Amino acid sequence: MKNLITIGLPSKGRLKEKSINFFEKNNLKPTSNGGERNYFAQIKNLPNSKIIYLHAKEIIQRLGDGTIDVGISGLDLLKESALNLQNKIDVKKKLDFGFADVVIAIPNDWIDVQTVADLEEVSFDFRDKKNIRLRVATKYPNLTNNFLVSKGVTQYKIVPSLGATETYPFIGSSEIITDITSTGKTLKDNNLRVLKDGVILNSQACLLVSKKKTAMLGPFLNSLI
């Protein structure tokens, strides 16, 4: 169908709920025609549209390859993605939910380390005294690299992590971590502490649009509040 708008929404959890709320608030109620687990939905009063529920990370990818035109996902995931992908996507609107920060966290007992500058010194100690690199476990290698290098921390090695990153420093897989946190509770419960100047990114949910479709979708997007 010509001018069909394909919308990607997060398929799980609070982000899904709040994304649906956002559309409902705009008088656009997604309705599923299949079972509860159906990944497709329609919007009744927007006949030339369809909704696909996807993993939040995938929403970025699919905006990049043009499978979907509009989507809701986290700013952290957009900023972590490859540059050529980011160049294809516009942040149309920062939404009022999904607030969380990507931060650097260290073991609470490293009382001599308060700032990134301290971390930089310790990373050189690791190199000079132990002849190893400080290991940083993360789900965000790109954001972490850009941040650390910009702050003069260069003597480290990234350890890619898929989840439960908070455990890494205490099982010998890394010394420190970077991770996303909204309340800081998980970090605290796992004996970790955020560096004073250790916020890499303030993230929140965003309404994203494929750049190629910005013109075509202008009127629709501008109608959303």
Next chain:
Amino acid sequence: MKSKNYSENIIKVFKKDGFALSKPDVLLDSDYIIQRSGENFRKSMFTFEDDTGKNMCLRPDLTIASCIKYLNDNTKVNTKIFYSGQAYRRSNNKKDKIINDQLGIEILGSKNKSTDDLKVLRTINNSIKKIKIKNTFIKLGDVSLFQNLIESLKIPERWKMRLKRHFWRPQYFEDLLNRLETNSDIDPATVDIDKKKFSEMENLNQSTEIANRKVSEILSRFDRKLKDPRSFLENKKIAGIIREFLKINCSIDKLEKTLNGFAKKNKLSESVFKDLSNIKNLAKINSKTIFLTNFGRDIEYYTGIVFEIYNSSKKEIARGGRYDGLLKSLGSKKNISAVGAAINLNNL
């Protein structure tokens, strides 16, 4: 003269001066390099996974590739080598070349600093003459002068280390100087909270490790940090001295006079820049040699002299320098000094 002729003639000079052909690997183990040189190196490397999941990269630099070969071959003696090949470097800047044709020489295991520095510069200069490029000029720097200056200043040891480490990152270095000036390093409020924690931790077994650091190590660094002398006025003056030093730019025959004048004006010890004979020696090569203190700040492994040779249209045609720490950081157990330089064929 075509590029092939260029190479042949340059290689003739290399051989005549006693350098032997070395063929470093094109593919290198990228985890090995990152483990030793840090993650920031990755952005200039073309990396890929091989069939077994091992991370490999195209050599980003022939000096590094040559050093790795030297270590793998387990060479015990000092070697004078030359190479001819391509280096592959990733860049966000579209103007930068991805493939760089390089012809270069290295003295690995350099025993005599003064002789070897001169030898490398002379061989490179002669090979440029051989391919009939005239009216060249040289930009010269010496990283060790900066280090001598920092050593002579009255600032905490931690600050000395920091400033030396970050000479290579001019932008961040400027941040550091600003921080030194304003002394915005330690937050008294947190220190009080942590003092409590400090006494708690003193009762722990001092060799217990927390994420790879011993309790004793953490406590002693904490203690050291608090005891660092801090004086705001003094720091401001010192940042000024460093800034002034980095503006020095003079012809090489005026170097001694300029540096002495600088030291006297700022009441530095007379012996800060005591031994300049090594640098002055290099002036024999080309009378048009300019000395810059703010030079050689883009390649982290240089530790001594750094130079670039330009043709009459101000294009860089060769560069090199001394790198006494690189072999160790690439895994050598002992210190191995080295000096080398390469001609960039793409700019001829």
